[in-house]
Amino acid sequence: MLLNYDEMAKSLSAAGVPLVKERLAADAAEAVAAADEFGVPVVLKLVSPALVHKSDVGAVLLDVRGHDAAVEAAGRLAELASELSLGVAGWQILVQEMVESTTIEVFAGLKRDPVFGPIVVVGAGGRLVELLPDRAIAGCPVTTDEAANMLRSTALGKALGGYRGQRDVIDEVAGVVAAASRLPEVIPGLVEADLNPIVITEHGPLVVDARVAAE
Numbered sequence: 099m100l101l102n103y104d105e106m107a108k109s110l111s112a113a114g115v116p117l118v119k120e121r122l123a124a125d126a127a128e129a130v131a132a133a134d135e136f137g138v139p140v141v142l143k144l145v146s147p148a149l150v151h152k153s154d155v156g157a158v159l160l161d162v163r164g165h166d167a168a169v170e171a172a173g174r175l176a177e178l179a180s181e182l183s184l185g186v187a188g189w190q191i192l193v194q195e196m197v198e199s200t201t202i203e204v205f206a207g208l209k210r211d212p213v214f215g216p217i218v219v220v221g222a223g224g225r226l227v228e229l230l231p232d233r234a235i236a237g238c239p240v241t242t243d244e245a246a247n248m249l250r251s252t253a254l255g256k257a258l259g260g261y262r263g264q265r266d267v268i269d270e271v272a273g274v275v276a277a278a279s280r281l282p283e284v285i286p287g288l289v290e291a292d293l294n295p296i297v298i299t300e301h302g303p304l305v306v307d308a309r310v311a312a313e
């Protein structure tokens with residue numbers, strides 16, 4: 099079963115996984131109020147247990163600036179929710195700070211392997227998935243050093259290691275992967291978790307999209 103938003107956010111924070119500044123809104127009006135309060139460019143996302151790939155259906159509206167844009171975006175998402183008949187499963191609008199990040203996005207996932215127990219998988223995330231399909235896998239938990247070696251073993255590792263004058267962010271990202279690998283200790287019934295993507299900002303990596311399922 100998918101963890102609800104509060105359980106998910108609480109367990110990520112207990113494991114030490116950094117989440118983007120965000121607030122869950124019950125409807126369009128609450129989403130606009132949150133956007134106004136954030137007072138910076140925001141991202142509005144329609145979220146529902148019935149919706150796995152949000153951007154595929156236009157449920158992620160990036161770089162929403164100002165009150166009028168927030169009203170329009172929130173209205174559009176509420177309309178989309180009814181077009182997609184999300185009423186039964188339930189839906190909300192997640193309001194996030196719009197973060198400035200590099201184009202590199204990282205995927206970190208956890209699964210429960212029937213033989214090995216909890217495993218952590220890392221690789222390219224977001225839109226890079228098809229371009230860089232390689233992955234590294236290890237048993238949970240991993241240390242930051244082990245996570246850094248996992249990252250270095252993938253094509254993504256080259257991009258994170260200071261490609262074309264960008265700073266080397268391997269250790270920062272590895273810290274998040276190591277934190278994520280402790281999630282099974284925080285949630286003993288963990289079945290699966292997807293952090294996709296982890297984006298890299300000037301101030302460090304941040305998770306902007308997370309799903310956690312537990313028994």
Ligand code: ADP
Pocket residue numbers: 118141143150151152153154158160194195196197198203224225294295306307
């Ligand atoms: P989904 O994976 O369900 O399509 P995401 O929440 O991962 O939706 O968003 C899709 C993409 O939008 C991300 O890969 C990222 O590039 C961008 N994005 C999402 N949230 C933010 C944010 N808060 N700030 C900047 N970019 C974002």
Ligand code: MG
Pocket residue numbers: 294295307
């Ligand atoms: Mg995503």
